[in-house]
Amino acid sequence: SEEERERKEEILDTFRTKLEELEVETQKFKLNVCSAMSGEALAQIRLKPTDSVLQLCEAVVKEMGEKNGGAVVSHSIIFQSEVLPQHVSLNEVGLRDGDTVYFARSPVRCLTASHDGSVCLWDFN
Numbered sequence: 001s002e003e004e005r006e007r008k009e010e011i012l013d014t015f016r017t018k019l020e021e022l023e024v025e026t027q028k029f030k031l032n033v034c035s036a037m038s039g040e041a042l043a044q045i046r047l048k049p050t051d052s053v054l055q056l057c058e059a060v061v062k063e064m065g066e067k068n069g070g071a072v073v074s075h076s077i078i079f080q081s082e083v084l085p086q087h088v089s090l091n092e093v094g095l096r097d098g099d100t101v102y103f104a105r106s107p108v109r110c111l112t113a114s115h116d117g118s119v120c121l122w123d124f125n
Contacts, residue, residue: 029097031090033060036078036104049091053077053084060103078102 028046035042043063047056057075077084079101084093095101110122 029095031056031095032098032100033063033103034100036076036102039102042103047090049095050089052087052089053093054086056090056101057086057103074106076104076106078104 028048031045031047032041033043033045034040043060045056045059045063047059056077060077061075077086079093079095079099083104084101107123111119112122113119
């Protein structure tokens with residue numbers, strides 16, 4: 001009957017959607033994230049190889065529930081002793097499933113000089 005055919009189509013569409021979600025999930029890999037200062041394990045993050053280093057930084061901050069108390073901080077990911085550029089994909093920088101990366105935070109500061117010879121270091125809090 002027509003109703004039965006529509007019900008089967010609906011079930012098939014649901015199945016296709018779930019299969020697509022599963023495909024995306026299986027493409028992800030797990031990265032171990034440690035503190036660049038202490039080496040302490042901070043998180044395990046699952047991302048796609050096509051995600052950017054910036055997305056990895058954001059995922060770590062979210063996972064840690066980081067609150068900066070209004071301070072402006074810069075986040076960096078370090079892999080094999082190199083700070084990774086944030087606009088590049090995880091795959092492009094050579095990250096693979098199971099790799100360990102290091103997460104660094106640093107306050108954003110600015111140095112200014114005036115015509116009178118004074119210098120000031122600003123901490124953006």
